[in-house]
Amino acid sequence: MKQLIYRSQPFGFDSAMLAGILSAARRNNRANGITGALICRQDMYIQLVEGPDEAIDALYQRILADDRHTEVKLAMSAEVEERMVPEWDMLDDTNPSMTFSKDEVEDGAIDRASPEALQALFRRIAEKARAAGAAT
Numbered sequence: 459m460k461q462l463i464y465r466s467q468p469f470g471f472d473s474a475m476l477a478g479i480l481s482a483a484r485r486n487n488r489a490n491g492i493t494g495a496l497i498c499r500q501d502m503y504i505q506l507v508e509g510p511d512e513a514i515d516a517l518y519q520r521i522l523a524d525d526r527h528t529e530v531k532l533a534m535s536a537e538v539e540e541r542m543v544p545e546w547d548m549l550d551d552t553n554p555s556m557t558f559s560k561d562e563v564e565d566g567a568i569d570r571a572s573p574e575a576l577q578a579l580f581r582r583i584a585e586k587a588r589a590a591g592a593a594t
């Protein structure tokens with residue numbers, strides 16, 4: 459199974475666009491055996507997706523071609539045995555508190571972060587959502 463993390467810059471970010479992305483993501487991911495989480499803020503997306511190799515490769519190609527964001531950059535790709543967020547078709551963190559500040563994003567901190575640091579970020583987000591009983 460493949461696990462992939464990328465970052466990008468939203469293009470024309472608003473709540474309607476985000477709702478559209480999340481509803482398509484959840485519908486498709488459920489059908490394709492993909493789970494994941496999306497950190498969304500006006501100045502950044504960071505997304506974790508995990509599932510069968512071919513499904514993840516196909517999804518990443520669609521994501522690269524999506525004009526609702528730019529500067530898509532792969533931050534981590536790994537073969538894993540276990541999912542990090544098995545309960546969520548696409549968990550959303552729309553009020554990210556445990557991540558990079560706007561200044562850090564502007565300064566390129568996401569690109570300097572290690573794959574382990576990014577995985578740890580998603581692990582914390584999943585733990586927070588589990589504690590809050592977030593819908594799956």
Ligand SMILES: Cc1cc2nc3c(=O)[nH]c(=O)nc-3n(C[C@H](O)[C@H](O)[C@H](O)COP(=O)(O)O)c2cc1C
Binds near residue numbers: 483494
């Ligand atoms: C930040 C971002 C995250 C996305 N995440 C997913 C995703 O997890 N799964 C998915 O199928 N599409 C996702 N998409 C949408 C795809 O780029 C593409 O529009 C969609 O898969 C096409 O599916 P449709 O033909 O069913 O609309 C995402 C798009 C953006 C901009």
